[in-house]
Amino acid sequence: MPKRSIEIDDEVFAFLQSRSEPLVDTPNDVLRRLLLTDSGLPAKSGEERRPGDLMPFITAGLLEAGDKLVHVQPRRGLTHEATVTADGWLEIEDGRAFSKPSPALKAQTGVDINGYGKYVLKKNPEVRLQDLREQLRGGA
The missing domain is CATH 1.10.1220 (Arc Repressor Mutant)
Incomplete structure (x- = not known):
């Protein structure tokens, strides 16, 4: 382009x-x-939605629908989990879905936070979402 x-x-x-x-x-x-x-806002119930920002990760085989992403807040003793949906969105524990990682994590923590930098794969906690993003962009 x-x-x-x-x-x-x-x-x-x-x-x-x-x-x-x-x-x-x-x-x-x-x-x-x-x-x-849609600015990364939560989807409205029953609304047709466009693919989320994680769809390219699914297409590239870096993520699968059902994969869990976690963010641990050790000082608070909290762990936040989000599930990757088949259309590249993140669904958090309370059932809300977000097209982008950072708004999802903000909904969980209550503060602006970089979802790419803070979410890690539950099945491999050594891998941050940002690491997968770099692979997707050809940087790894």
């Missing part, structure tokens, strides 16, 4: 930064999410 350049003022850039996942999103990622997707 050809790249295009646009100029934005400081106020618009600050807005994009406030909607980004630190150290993960580019301004283009934020604009794409805000303008072309």
